[in-house]
Amino acid sequence: xxxxxxxxRTAVAARSKGLPALTAWRLLRTSAWASADASxxxxxxxxxxxxxxxxxxxxxxxxxxxxxxxxxCQSAGKxxxxxxxxxxxxxxxxxxxxxxxxxxxxxxxxxGWKEDADCPIKVLASRDSTLLLGGPSWSLRLPTPPSxxxxxxxxxxxxxxxxxxxxxxxxxxxxxxxxxxxxxAAKKVLYGWDGHVEGVATNDFGISRDGRPKPNxxxxxxxxxxxxxxxxxxRGSLSEEVMSRFGLxxxxxxxxxxxxxxxxxxxxxxxxxxxPGTVVHxxxxxxxxxxxxxxxxxxxxxxxxALGYVIGLDYSNPHINTFQxxxxxxxxxxxxxxxxxxxxxxxxxxxxxEGGLQSIPRLSFPGGALVGCSAGFLNVPKIKGTHTAMMSGxxxxxxxxxxxxxxxxxxxxPVDMSNYEEALKRSWLWDELTAVRNVRPAFRWGLLPGLIxxxxxxxxxxxxxxxxxxxxxxxxxxxxxxxxxPPAPAYPKPDGAITFDLPTSIYRSGTNxxxxxxxxxxxxxxxxxxxxxxPHYGGPETKYCPAGVYEYRTDEYGRSKLHVNAQNCLHCKAxxxxxxxxxxxxxxxxGGQGPSYTAM
Amino acid sequence: MSMNPFDEIAVEEAIRLKEKGVATEIVxxxxxxxxxxxxxxxxxxxxxxxxxxxxxxxxxxxxxxPLAVAKILKAIVAEEQPGLVLMGKQAIDNDMNATGxxxxxxLGWAQATQAGAIEVAGDKASVTREIDGGLQVIExxxxxxxxxxxxxxxxxxxxxxxxxxxxxxxxxxxxxxDYGVDVSPRLTVVKTAEPEGRKAGVKVASVDELVSKLKAxxxx
Numbered sequence: 001x002x003x004x005x006x007x008x009r010t011a012v013a014a015r016s017k018g019l020p021a022l023t024a025w026r027l028l029r030t031s032a033w034a035s036a037d038a039s040x041x042x043x044x045x046x047x048x049x050x051x052x053x054x055x056x057x058x059x060x061x062x063x064x065x066x067x068x069x070x071x072x073c074q075s076a077g078k079x080x081x082x083x084x085x086x087x088x089x090x091x092x093x094x095x096x097x098x099x100x101x102x103x104x105x106x107x108x109x110x111x112g113w114k115e116d117a118d119c120p121i122k123v124l125a126s127r128d129s130t131l132l133l134g135g136p137s138w139s140l141r142l143p144t145p146p147s148x149x150x151x152x153x154x155x156x157x158x159x160x161x162x163x164x165x166x167x168x169x170x171x172x173x174x175x176x177x178x179x180x181x182x183x184x185a186a187k188k189v190l191y192g193w194d195g196h197v198e199g200v201a202t203n204d205f206g207i208s209r210d211g212r213p214k215p216n217x218x219x220x221x222x223x224x225x226x227x228x229x230x231x232x233x234x235r236g237s238l239s240e241e242v243m244s245r246f247g248l249x250x251x252x253x254x255x256x257x258x259x260x261x262x263x264x265x266x267x268x269x270x271x272x273x274x275x276p277g278t279v280v281h282x283x284x285x286x287x288x289x290x291x292x293x294x295x296x297x298x299x300x301x302x303x304x305x306a307l308g309y310v311i312g313l314d315y316s317n318p319h320i321n322t323f324q325x326x327x328x329x330x331x332x333x334x335x336x337x338x339x340x341x342x343x344x345x346x347x348x349x350x351x352x353x354e355g356g357l358q359s360i361p362r363l364s365f366p367g368g369a370l371v372g373c374s375a376g377f378l379n380v381p382k383i384k385g386t387h388t389a390m391m392s393g394x395x396x397x398x399x400x401x402x403x404x405x406x407x408x409x410x411x412x413x414p415v416d417m418s419n420y421e422e423a424l425k426r427s428w429l430w431d432e433l434t435a436v437r438n439v440r441p442a443f444r445w446g447l448l449p450g451l452i453x454x455x456x457x458x459x460x461x462x463x464x465x466x467x468x469x470x471x472x473x474x475x476x477x478x479x480x481x482x483x484x485x486p487p488a489p490a491y492p493k494p495d496g497a498i499t500f501d502l503p504t505s506i507y508r509s510g511t512n513x514x515x516x517x518x519x520x521x522x523x524x525x526x527x528x529x530x531x532x533x534x535p536h537y538g539g540p541e542t543k544y545c546p547a548g549v550y551e552y553r554t555d556e557y558g559r560s561k562l563h564v565n566a567q568n569c570l571h572c573k574a575x576x577x578x579x580x581x582x583x584x585x586x587x588x589x590x591g592g593q594g595p596s597y598t599a600m
Numbered sequence: 601m602s603m604n605p606f607d608e609i610a611v612e613e614a615i616r617l618k619e620k621g622v623a624t625e626i627v628x629x630x631x632x633x634x635x636x637x638x639x640x641x642x643x644x645x646x647x648x649x650x651x652x653x654x655x656x657x658x659x660x661x662x663x664x665x666p667l668a669v670a671k672i673l674k675a676i677v678a679e680e681q682p683g684l685v686l687m688g689k690q691a692i693d694n695d696m697n698a699t700g701x702x703x704x705x706x707l708g709w710a711q712a713t714q715a716g717a718i719e720v721a722g723d724k725a726s727v728t729r730e731i732d733g734g735l736q737v738i739e740x741x742x743x744x745x746x747x748x749x750x751x752x753x754x755x756x757x758x759x760x761x762x763x764x765x766x767x768x769x770x771x772x773x774x775x776x777x778d779y780g781v782d783v784s785p786r787l788t789v790v791k792t793a794e795p796e797g798r799k800a801g802v803k804v805a806s807v808d809e810l811v812s813k814l815k816a817x818x819x820x
Contacts, residue, residue, distance in 0.1 A: 047761045089602065184760055205757040218757040 046201070047221045051083040051179075053400050054199055054225035056186045056238060058086035059095055060162065060386050061372025062231030063169040063178075064109050064393030065400070070176035071109075072401040080404050082178045083223060084170075085202065087185035087571075089592040091170040094233075094571055096264060096350040096600040097162035097386060098296050098306065100125050100279055104428070105390035107156075110172060118171065120164040123301050125157040126277035131334055133285035133295075139334040145458045147382055147436075148281070159277060159298045161266070161306070162386060163597045183592035189238050190222055196414045197367030199224035200238065205590055208516050227400045227415050228368035231393065234259065234351045235573035237587050239374035248361035248370075256474040257359040257376055258440075260292070261574045263326040263349040263546050264308030265508075266300075266599045269342035274303045281383070282335065286328040286489075289447045291315045292354075292440075295329050296383065297338050304345070304599060305338050310383075312354060313475040313544070313578050314444070319488035321543040322349075322574070327499040328491065336498050344500065347508040348600050349546035349572045352385065353378045355471060357437040363392075363424065364417035371396045379432055380440040381454060388429050395423045435463030441471055479580050481536045502548045506568055510596030511547065513567040513589050520589035521549065521566050521575065528581050529562040537580055544578050546570060570595050603639045606688025610748040612755035613718060614686050615647040622720045625649050627680055631656050631669050637771060644766035645758035651769070652676060656776040656783045663694055668776070668783040670702035675779035677707060682743065684725070689714050689747040700747035710740035714749040 053069060055062040066082045073080050088094035101121065106113055113119050128149050130142040170180055186200035202220035207213055230239045235257075243249055249256070278299040287293030292312030299305050309326040329335060353359070353376035360377070363370050371392045378385030399420035403409060424430060439457050443450030457463065494501045513520075523529070533539055534552060541550035547568040552560040571594045576586040603611070617623040626648040630636040633655065640651035654672055656664050677685065690697035697713075704711035712718075712727035716735065719726040720742070729736045730749045740746075758766075776783045804810045814820045 047759070049761060049764070179764075181760060181763065202760060216754055216756050218759050221760045223760075 046219050049083070049221055049223050051223065051225045052080045052404055053082045053227045053229065054223050055082065055084040055229045055231055056200055057231035057233060057236070057372075057374075058084050058088075058091045058170055058180055058182065059166055059231055059233055059372060059389070060169065061374075061389040061393035062086075062229065063091075063166060063173050064105065064390040065229050065231065065371055065397035066173050066178040066180075066393075067109060067169065067176060068394045068397030069401045070173070070178055072398070074176070076401075076405065078401075078405045080401060083225070084173070084178055084180045085184045085186055085200075085223065086180065086182040087588055087591050088182055088594060089596065090167070090182050091180060092163035092167040092598065093182070093596050094594055095163040095166050096262070096348045096595075096597055098262075098264070098298060098308065098383065099160050099162040099165075099386060100298060100384065101158045101160045101162070101165065102382075102384055102387040103156050103158065105387045105394060109390060109394050116168075116172075119168050120301075121158045121160050121168075123159045123276045123299075125159050125279045125298075127275065127279060129280050131280065131282045131284075133282050133329075133332050133334060135285055136328075136331070137333060139282070139284075139332070144281075145381070145454070147458060159279065159300050159306075161300060161304075161599045163600045184220075185588035185591035186223075186232075186238055187220060187588055189228075189242060190224065192367070192414070195366065197228050197242065197365060198414070199228055203588060203591055207518060209518060211518055214516070226367075226404065226413065227417065229371050229393075229396055229400070230368065230374050231371045232374045234353050234373040234376070235576055235586070236374040237576075237585075239370055240576075242365055242368075242370070243361050246362075246365045248363075248365060249359075251362040252360065254361045255355060255358045255471050257353055257355040258471045258475055259313045259351045259574075259577050260310050260354050261313055261322050261349060261351050261544065261546065261572065262308050262310040263322060264306060264347070264600060265344050265505075266346045267305045267307070267339045267342040267344050268303050269305050269339055271303060273338060273341070274305065275299050276301055280338075282329075282332075283451075284447070285332055286325050287311065287447070288317070288486075291317065291320070292443050292450075293325065294383075295335065297335065299338075300599075305342070306600075307335065307338065310352070312443075313351065313574065314471075314478045316478050316480045316485075318479055318482055318485050318537045318540050319543070321489075321491060323502055323505070323546050323548075324489075324491040326546075327494060330498050331492070331495075339498060344508060346510070346597060346600055347500075347505040348595055348597055349570050349574075351573045351577060354380050354440050356380055356440060357430075357433040358441075358468060358471060360433075363421040367414035369396050369399070369417040369420050377429060377433065379436055381436050381458070388432070391427065391429045392424060395427065395429075396420045399423060437463060438465065438467070438469045441469035444472065476578050476580050476582060479537060479540060479578070482538050483536075485538075506547055506570075509547075509570055511568060511570055511594055512596075513569065513593040515567055517590055519564055519566040520587050521564055521569065522585040522587055523562070523564060523583060524585070525581065525583045526562065528583050530560055532581060533562075533579070534560055541575055541579060541584070544574050546572060546574065550575070603642055604688050604691050604693075606690060606692070606748050606750070608688075608755045609750070609752050610686040610688050610746075611643045611646055611648060612753050613748060615756070616753065617684075617718075617720065618647070623684070627652065627682065629654065629673065629676055631664055631672050631776070633657050633660050634773075635660070637773070640771055641763070641766050642758055644769045644771070645763040646756060647762075649769065651771040653771060653773045654776055654779070655773060663785060664783050665785055665787060666696050666698035666702055667786065668781055669699050670706055671781045672776060672779050672783075673699075673703050674706045675781065677703075684720070684742055685709075685745045687745070687747055689749050697747075700745050704745040707745075710744040711747075712738055712740050712744060713747040715746050716749050716751045718746060718752070 128144045132140045184202045187203040188201040190198045192198040206217035280297040282295040297307040309329045372389035377388035403415040442453035547570045575584040628643040628648040628651045631654040716730045717728040
């Protein structure tokens with residue numbers, strides 16, 4: 001059985017190459033994906049586990065949903081079983097974010113959080129500055145827009161490590177009775193007899209690279225639930241499948257999502273340089289006028305400084321190397337002054353949503369809903385998405401609880417989650433995203449027009465303008481071929497003190513995967529990379545991947561061949577987004593692997 | 601928290617011995633902070649029967665030295681009367697490789713360290729040890745201490761249903777004081793330093809140049 005998402009994906013890919021649908025079908029039958037399905041090892045019967053609510057992903061959105069359900073259970077004296085699975089080895093291992101947290105949703109979710117001594121939300125964001133980096137050596141201070149500022153009477157923004165915050169949220173969730181299972185990845189969505197979502201199947205462990213079971217083979221389990229909440233974060237693999245299968249984008253007339261890649265490090269700096277609560281945002285260097293890029297520097301607790309560079313994945317210059325752009329940004333005096341003399345502790349990368357309101361799909365589907373960045377609620381001008389992610393989780397938890405425990409509710413079968421979307425549309429989340437919907441698209445006219453529009457929007461229009469700008473084409477279609485590209489930027493060699501090489505940085509992410517397992521990066525049309533990506537685009541996958549997963553090696557005949565180092569993967573999903581031919585599909589590897597972020 | 605890899609191998613070996621019918625019950629012990637209970641639960645999920653957590657520290661960064669651990673284990677051994685004590689050869693945080701040996705000395709039992717293979721027959725165990733020169737096979741009389749090395753086995757994955765079932769298995773919590781052991785450190789760290797950076801090598805143009813340079817350095 002070819003699943004609907006696979007058929008539609010291939011049809012899209014075929015159509016983009018100008019091929020008729022019949023040829024697409026033929027491509028499909030011979031493609032790597034189809035044969036991977038056929039060679040799957042015969043499985044012993046799998047164990048089933050049943051829950052009322054299953055949450056895929058123990059990030060802020062998923063945990064907010066779980067916590068909300070259980071607190072409602074406590075106050076209403078009812079019982080709803082909640083299971084959260086997480087592909088990272090621990091909660092927080094795969095969580096990476098700036099992060100300046102607006103506690104609006106947290107105040108509603110866990111009202112007494114400030115009194116909790118265990119809570120790692122301690123450093124108030126106090127100093128704001130916005131800098132325009134004019135060139136490699138000079139900068140200009142810009143006024144900080146009010147919505148970004150951390151001062152003001154109703155403001156309580158904190159500089160946090162989101163990895164630490166989610167770990168604390170997980171402890172609170174477990175104390176309320178939520179079952180959390182890190183180390184298990186959701187591999188497949190389970191569909192019921194009429195096509196509704198019934199849960200997920202976790203990954204099998206112990207399959208070797210050639211697809212055969214190893215001596216320690218342990219099959220995954222089928223987790224079935226009446227409500228499945230997909231909280232996988234940006235570009236979640238199951239979320240994309242579900243959105244495609246149920247036509248959730250078309251149903252909401254949403255635009256394709258547009259993304260950015262954030263590359264981040266956490267440093268420990270000398271006491272004299274450390275000013276906890278400092279929040280700096282930069283624009284300009286090293287991004288060219290037509291690339292959306294900016295940096296952040298946040299001073300955390302314990303002499304730590306978080307800093308990172310975010311680059312819009314709608315960039316057109318195929319020479320852009322995202323990792324090197326980040327290193328260049330760090331070498332600017334206004335940035336390096338924060339980290340000079342310090343030690344880099346961790347490195348990581350993750351994509352984030354920039355589509356805002358225009359790209360939000362239909363949020364519920366038969367048997368579940370999308371929460372957090374899987375749907376895409378990030379407020380781009382504010383660069384904050386955690387508060388909206390938590391809010392969506394909270395609303396989804398509410399809706400699930402109500403639907404499951406309502407007076408006349410049936411005690412079996414999938415649950416109607418449409419109340420979740422209605423509640424969200426009535427909440428501050430929707431108002432906030434509506435107000436800022438035009439800021440990011442305006443940057444496609446260039447840096448200066450974008451800034452002018454952003455100022456207009458911030459101080460005057462506040463989203464009240466009657467027009468809604470579109471994002472246009474998906475990010476992958478924006479890449480220009482080499483023939484039309486500007487000259488390649490000259491990236492300096494790493495100095496080993498502030499800037500580093502890729503292997504050193506990957507080591508600092510703690511990423512690790514079992515080598516003897518099938519590659520989790522599904523590359524279809526393998527010859528396409530050597531035929532098209534390399535000659536026409538210069539092999540962009542070797543440049544946008546922040547982990548050096550993709551490289552071209554020459555074989556003994558002098559031919560270049562794509563080599564996939566899947567074990568380096570940081571689970572950022574940039575390849576799933578940016579490959580010009582849409583030939584890379586990110587799927588989950590064995591659970592408990594990938595990066596080990598602790599302070600990110 | 602994840603289990604020390606060598607201990608994970610020891611737990612796996614214990615479970616295999618039970619599956620072979622050699623062992624009847626597996627008791628897992630951890631000495632550390634309260635969160636070590638999670639590690640014990642993982643062992644229970646792999647197939648151990650019950651767990652004992654000895655809370656000996658409040659802070660994860662406080663090192664509990666091998667002698668203190670060995671003394672606690674000695675007291676537990678006196679209570680539980682096991683036929684075999686399995687543990688990892690060393691912990692990957694302090695890399696001491698001393699606990700098993702100290703425990704054997706305190707108990708007066710035989711020890712087989714760095715085990716790469718174990719065969720149990722009656723009251724004797726034949727253990728293949730990994731030593732610098734190769735492999736050494738020794739026979740010890742049970743009860744004995746065996747410490748596990750890397751190639752002993754490949755631990756199984758704890759499946760989700762087993763993790764759930766492990767929640768119902770017995771996990772007793774005790775303190776170091778219950779066993780009358782003082783865990784205050786006896787060792788002081790005098791200095792910690794990163795290894796010196798590697799100095800650049802020197803390229804030589806020919807074998808003669810290499811030989812003359814080695815002679816000048818006094819190496820040959």
